[in-house]
Amino acid sequence: MENNGDSNEDYDSSLPAEKWRGDEKLFQWKGFWFRLQYLPGTRQVLDNFKPLPSDVILASFPKTGTTWLKALLYSIINRSSRVCLRTTHPHMLVPTLEVQLYGTHQESFSTFASTRSPARILATHLPHQLLADTVKPSDCRMVYVTRNPKDTLTSFWQFVLKSRSYEEPWPLEVAVEKFCRGVVPFGPYYDHVLGFWKESLERPEKVFFVTYEELKDDTRTHVKRLADFLGCPFTGDGDEEVLEEIVIGCSFEELSNYEVNKSSEHSQWMKLPFSSFFRKGDVGDHRNYLSNEMVERIDTITGEKFHQSGFIYGIN
Ligand SMILES: Nc1ncnc2c1ncn2[C@@H]1O[C@H](COP(=O)(O)OS(=O)(=O)O)[C@@H](OP(=O)(O)O)[C@H]1O
Numbered sequence: 150m151e152n153n154g155d156s157n158e159d160y161d162s163s164l165p166a167e168k169w170r171g172d173e174k175l176f177q178w179k180g181f182w183f184r185l186q187y188l189p190g191t192r193q194v195l196d197n198f199k200p201l202p203s204d205v206i207l208a209s210f211p212k213t214g215t216t217w218l219k220a221l222l223y224s225i226i227n228r229s230s231r232v233c234l235r236t237t238h239p240h241m242l243v244p245t246l247e248v249q250l251y252g253t254h255q256e257s258f259s260t261f262a263s264t265r266s267p268a269r270i271l272a273t274h275l276p277h278q279l280l281a282d283t284v285k286p287s288d289c290r291m292v293y294v295t296r297n298p299k300d301t302l303t304s305f306w307q308f309v310l311k312s313r314s315y316e317e318p319w320p321l322e323v324a325v326e327k328f329c330r331g332v333v334p335f336g337p338y339y340d341h342v343l344g345f346w347k348e349s350l351e352r353p354e355k356v357f358f359v360t361y362e363e364l365k366d367d368t369r370t371h372v373k374r375l376a377d378f379l380g381c382p383f384t385g386d387g388d389e390e391v392l393e394e395i396v397i398g399c400s401f402e403e404l405s406n407y408e409v410n411k412s413s414e415h416s417q418w419m420k421l422p423f424s425s426f427f428r429k430g431d432v433g434d435h436r437n438y439l440s441n442e443m444v445e446r447i448d449t450i451t452g453e454k455f456h457q458s459g460f461i462y463g464i465n
Contacts, residue, residue: 167332170309171317175332181276182336191275193251200271200287205379207243207272208280210341211334212304213296214361216426219243219272220399222292225376226266228391230398235407237262238423246273268379274335277344288355290379293345296361297463298338299435299447302328306438307428312421325443329450339454346460360462362432368396401430 165177175182183191200206207222209215219239224230233242242262244250250258250271263270273280284291296304306324331337349358357378364371372395376382383392397403404410405427413422435444451463 167327169327169332169334170319175334179279180340181279182332182334184334187247187334190247190251191279194246194273194275195279195283198246198251198283200284200289201269202288203268204287204289205268205270206246206284206289206291207270208277208291208293208345209272209274210295210301210336210338211274212301212308214294214364215272215274216240217361217364217399217401217404217430218292218294219270220404221372221375221395222270222379223263223266224395224399225372225379226268226270226381228381230395233262234398234404236409238409238412238426239404240423240426243270243272246271247275267381276335276341277348278340281348290355290357291345291348292357292359292375292378293349294359294361294364295342295345295462297432297435297465298328298451299439299444299463300361300432301338302447303435303438304428305333308421308425311425321438321443325439325446329446339450343454343458343460347458365432368400369393372396401427405430 166174167177167182169175169184174185176185176188177183178188178191205222205226207215207218209218216239219242220230220234223233223239223242227233240249241260244256244258244261244263249256249261258264295301302324305328306319306321309324310319327333328336328338331340335341345356346358349356357375359371359375369392372392373383376392383389405424409423410427411424413424415422439447448464455461455463
């Protein structure tokens with residue numbers, strides 16, 4: 150997988166830009182907002198990545214359950230969880246295409262545990278609107294996870310707040326404002342979710358759509374559905390035990406307690422410790438932070454964007 154050395158400056162002057170945090174801006178490209186450092190990798194993915202028909206691509210908007218799904222997909226496809234998960238952070242099991250394989254912080258694919266999986270597992274935060282021409286011709290499978298907008302925003306705000314890359318405070322009001330206008334990395338959130346939701350309706354055999362809340366509510370059932378979708382159902386002798394081990398081994402409680410996931414270390418590309426991908430893992434945590442006005446504002450947009458498209462989700 151190559152990087153032709155596209156420089157960040159190529160994008161700087163020509164694209165619409167908005168202040169993000171500190172001195173950093175986000176850039177709007179093809180209808181979505183990007184951190185400058187991920188634009189070259191994104192272009193590389195779209196220009197050069199050719200999925201294999203056997204590939205499994207996990208797609209998600211940030212903070213919607215990516216880390217959990219990385220652990221689950223790896224475990225389902227490899228029929229186990231504990232051994233590898235105890236020693237390897239989920240983000241080092243399954244690489245994110247535009248960041249870890251094609252991006253400015255490249256690590257070779259062989260660094261990742263999923264190299265040794267029966268099927269390659271790759272992740273991306275890129276929206277379907279951009280990825281369609283790359284993934285459709287290959288016939289690969291995609292799994293999309295989403296999460297209700299208020300918890301996604303809350304998780305995101307907390308994550309950015311704790312990032313050591315920024316010195317200045319980041320008031321929740323600012324985060325809400327940006328989220329509602331879609332000006333967040335890989336945003337707008339609503340367009341991102343709807344792109345994959347529509348695709349999952351059109352091609353259910355190739356695009357599996359699941360929500361964080363469904364998974365929390367009944368992990369077992371959805372892990373079974375996932376395994377069916379991936380063509381490796383839990384129907385053999387001893388599979389019930391394996392399924393149980395995977396559900397427990399990938400639960401927030403277990404995963405966040407493995408030493409590697411509590412670690413303050415980070416890989417080449419992450420400025421954040423491995424531990425920062427595990428915060429609370431709850432449904433409804435937004436109630437502890439968002440004001441009534443904020444909730445009302447987000448719910449109104451959710452109604453306009455999701456419900457008017459026929460996707461009844463995201464208000465509760
Ligand atoms: N195993 C498991 N089960 C349930 N929830 C989990 C799990 N692992 C991580 N998390 C929670 O997911 C939130 C992080 O989202 P992402 O993994 O999508 O983040 S990222 O995009 O990879 O940066 C973040 O949510 P919040 O706790 O609400 O901030 C994590 O705590």
